[in-house]
Amino acid sequence: MSEAPTQRTTREGEGSRRQSRGGSSGRRSRRGADTAGGGNRIVSGTRPVRLAPRDLLGLGLLGIRTRKVRAALSALGISIGIATMIVVTGIPASSQKALMEELAALGTNTLQAVPTPGAEPPVLLPEESVNMVSRIGPVTVSSAVANTHAVVHRSDRVDAGDFSGLTVLATKRNLLQSVNGAVGSGQFLNAATEKLPTAVLGSVAASRLGFSELNPDEPAPQIYIDKRWFTVIGILDPVTLAADIDRSVMVGWEAAGDQLRFDGHPTVIYVKAREEAIEDVRKVLPATINPQLPGVVQVSRPSDALAAKRATENTFSALFLGLAGVALLVGGIGVANTMFISVLERRREIGLRRALGANRGQIRGQFLTESVALSSLGGLAGSLLGSLAVLGYAGYQGWPPVIPLNAVGGGFAGAVLVGMAAGVYPSIRASRLTPTEALATT
Structure with a gap:
């Protein structure tokens, strides 16, 4: 005898519910497996954690605070480069102004x-x-x-x-x-x-x-x-x-x-x-x-002195640009070297942070922020040292002191930009380290 329509309908509904529950359990199991096996794999439907600027700054300054001597020596190298740039532009500028005043007294205008x-x-x-x-x-x-x-x-x-x-x-x-x-x-x-x-x-x-x-x-x-x-x-x-x-x-x-x-x-x-x-x-x-x-x-x-004055101005302008470029290049090499060594020294720290859930972008941000912070500190110290040196030497020579604001501002901005550029490769290298590679480093 055939089954009644009502009974067949009931069994089919129960089968569908079981299949639905089984499919849901399978998806949950696969999702858990993805999460457990992937480590840093972002689960579908979630968003990566973004660090606030304040937290990112604190994280970038962590290496500077914990390694004060190395950070001080690194910033000193940068500051010497910036101070050198200001000195080699400010002292000639002071000498140039004294010379221009002497030439102007000859009636150039x-x-x-x-x-x-x-x-x-x-x-x-x-x-x-x-x-x-x-x-x-x-x-x-x-x-x-x-x-x-x-x-x-x-x-x-x-x-x-x-x-x-x-x-x-x-x-x-x-x-x-x-x-x-x-x-x-x-x-x-x-x-x-x-x-x-x-x-x-x-x-x-x-x-x-x-x-x-x-x-x-x-x-x-x-x-x-x-x-x-x-x-x-x-x-x-x-x-x-x-x-x-x-x-x-x-x-x-x-x-x-x-x-x-x-x-x-x-x-x-x-x-x-x-x-x-x-x-x-x-x-x-x-x-x-x-x-x-x-x-x-x-x-x-x-006056014939006008031609001499113009030639002197052109010569000094070319000299300023050349010396400033050399000083910034030296400072940039120092920053890049410092950050590269920092990545090598802190591989275990990088691996630990990666194992705890830090993504590649956060690792890059940490080291890039540290590079910019080092360059900024060195730029500020170098600007102060260079300005004091120019004032002292110009006063000793009896020249009108000239501290080119474009050299001070350009030197500081250049230090920050060079620090950013120098920190790009080390930060990318740090972010590419997997937790197992970094933690396995002795």
């Missing part, structure tokens, strides 16, 4: 404009020409002097019968900036004194008038110009760029007009401009000073 001499009738530069020149973009200083056609008879320090015959120049109060001049004693003309009967003497003129310095405890000397007494308020140091000033007496532009019948036309215009544009300024000066007759204006050519 100055020009002089004068009317054509010997012309009949005499050429007169426009009264507004100085202000017109100051409107040229690259011009930084525009000043002038003018011959007043008055002469100095004597000072109150010599006999009344003496006659000096010194030239009197009407002077703009910014003259010293345009000729790199300096006051040796007293003061120069300012907004108040340029309107009064006051005078400033060149170094040679002061000697011819009977004095070389002003004593603040004594009454100011007087000089007799065109039947008027002028009070001497200053004496200049020798002016290298304008020897005529050393032999002249200077009075204010407005005082010359009021006291000496000066007509306001400049005789010599001094121009200071940016060095990179000095040739362009020279080309436009004649037309700027005298637009109607630019041909009657003569402009001096740039």
